Amino acid sequence: MRNHSFLFWVVLGLLVDGVFVSVTDEVKPVSVMKGDSVILSTGVSELQSDDMLEWIFGEVIIAKIEEKHKISINVFRDRLELDSQNGSLTIKDIANEHEGLYKVDIRGRSETSKRFNVTVREGMMxxxxxxxxxxxxxxxxxxxxxxxxxxxxxxxxxxxxxxxxxxxxxxxxxxxxxxxxxxxxxxxxxxxxxxxxxxxxxxxxxxxxxxxxxxxxxxxxxxxxAVSVSLRDLAMILGGGGVVLLVGALFALVIYCFKKCKKQRGGMI
Structure with a gap:
């Protein structure tokens, strides 16, 4: 038995009554970030004049084309765009509620079906x-x-x-x-x-x-x-031998305080 990849796909072409049927079992994974725009491709360069197209999200028809007349159902408000030439679907500013299974069916002299599993992740905008x-x-x-x-x-x-x-x-x-x-x-x-x-x-x-x-x-x-001038100057001092000067100044201060305290004690005796 032949081994197949996990993302198993089959394209079956049948000529029945002059209609070419293209069926795919593969679900295309599409991973996007929240706020992205994604274009799902039909794989068709140009729809024919008698083609009918439906985009389905879950079990709901969200967009369709009938004889070159474009219809978008108001499920995603103004987020959807449908290309009347090739039938590709654009989802703008995608959000978590748009995650799920999408399917496109094209019926005419040829029949084509594709499926996409869209996942939405938090992103860096x-x-x-x-x-x-x-x-x-x-x-x-x-x-x-x-x-x-x-x-x-x-x-x-x-x-x-x-x-x-x-x-x-x-x-x-x-x-x-x-x-x-x-x-x-x-x-x-x-x-x-x-x-x-x-x-x-x-x-x-x-x-x-x-x-x-x-x-x-x-x-x-x-x-x-921009880095502030004070922070920049401090970085230059610390990176250019300023540490040695700072340690030396602290050491001199300690000696001065020690001698001063010793002198004060001597005066009290």
Whole structure:
């Protein structure tokens, strides 16, 4: 008997009365952080004019397309977006109540069905550090997979790209002196480290992780606080031989007090 992976999947193609049926038993795991936007892909490049599509969350139809007419049921309020071209579903600002099993059914000249198990974890939406400390912007994954593409942006500027499929790690810091020689991507997790942080690093960073199954979009706010002059001067003193001077001053003070006390005692006799 053949061994199969834990995430067992079967794609069955049957031609019945001119209709191609594609059925998958695999449930795609999708792990996101609270506040992310996630795009669940149908795997279809373009819907046909007579295709009917339904997105189901648990047992509830949350969005559907009938003959190119888009209908979104008000379950997630304004969080849902449905792509009328390929049927992909976007859930914006995802929360704990959006965790669960999602299913998409497409019926027309061909029939397709996919399932996604979405889990929502607490995440890091804001990071605060002192000037000079390192900043770590985390993807939240243990290890990026073979077809993952990760993009890191500062405001609207692309600063790092990780393409696992081509094994490319690109840093776009040469044209921006702000990050020059201070960016370091984690090749295993896709997280981005900014060393020796500066006040100018304060701002909004955007993460996009995508593959053939889903796309995750995240926004992380970074605040770099200036070190006060007194703390900076103290650090320079302690780091530049000031400890020796401080010990010497304390030793001289002890000797002075000892001699003064001895002199006072001698005057009392």
């Amino acid at each position: 804001n990071v605060s550090v002192m000037e000079g400390e390192s900043v770590t912007l985390r993807t939240g994954v243990i290890e990026i997979q073979g077809h993952d593409l990760i993009l890191w942006k500062f405001e609207d500027h692309l600063i790092a790209e990780i393409n696992k499929e081509t094994n490319q790690f690109i840093l776009n810091d040469s044209g921006d002196e702000r990050f020059k020689d201070r960016l370091q991507p984690n090749e295993k997790t896709g997280s981005l480290i900014i060393s020796k942080s500066r006040i100018t690093d304060t701002g909004v960073y955007h993460l996009q992780m995508s593959n053939s199954t889903y796309t995750i979009q995240r926004t992380i706010g970074v605040t770099v606080t």
